Amino acid sequence: MGSNSLWVAQSLSSAFLAVLFLQSGLDKVLDWKGNREYVTGYFAKSPLRAFTTPMLVTLTLLEVLAGVVSAAGTVATVLVRDTSLALSGAVLAGVTLLALFFGQRLAKDYAAAAGLVPYVILSLGSILLLGWR
Numbered sequence: 824m825g826s827n828s829l830w831v832a833q834s835l836s837s838a839f840l841a842v843l844f845l846q847s848g849l850d851k852v853l854d855w856k857g858n859r860e861y862v863t864g865y866f867a868k869s870p871l872r873a874f875t876t877p878m879l880v881t882l883t884l885l886e887v888l889a890g891v892v893s894a895a896g897t898v899a900t901v902l903v904r905d906t907s908l909a910l911s912g913a914v915l916a917g918v919t920l921l922a923l924f925f926g927q928r929l930a931k932d933y934a935a936a937a938g939l940v941p942y943v944i945l946s947l948g949s950i951l952l953l954g955w956r
Contacts (some may be wrong), residue, residue: 829955834900836949837909840916841893845943848886849877858883863944869930871944882922889915896953920946 839933851858863875871878889912896909920943 830900830951833906833909833953833955834897836945836952837893837897837900837906838914840946840949841890841897843890844886844916844919845890845894848883848888849891851883851886864940865932866926866930871926871929880945882919885915885919885922889919900953906955910950910953913946913953917943917946917950929944929947 854881859879862879863872864877864932866872866875892908892915893912896906899905899908920939924936924939924943927933927939
């Protein structure tokens with residue numbers, strides 16, 4: 824029973840990260856103009872205001888990559904019980920969340936930065952869980 828519960832937890836944590844980052848990344852791709860306007864306004868009074876477009880491109884790529892790798896990792900975990908790809912997705916998720924956290928802190932949006940903490944905990948827990956053999 825223990826090995827099945829570990830496998831289920833690994834699969835679900837990877838699937839959660841896949842949904843989270845695919846939805847967020849694809850939203851940025853499908854509504855580029857709206858997201859760019861939002862980010863430009865969001866960072867208007869921060870030291871990052873001159874870098875909003877490169878930051879948005881980078882964040883979009885990180886989110887889509889974290890989502891795709893997590894989705895592929897979920898499939899690999901479910902079908903062949905190999906968590907290597909899912910672990911890579913969780914690490915990419917952690918890096919992406921760190922980038923988001925950094926931007927929100929520099930924009931002095933402390934409430935939004937604090938709102939990321941549960942996701943950071945999930946990504947760190949997923950890294951530990953998916954690295955478990």
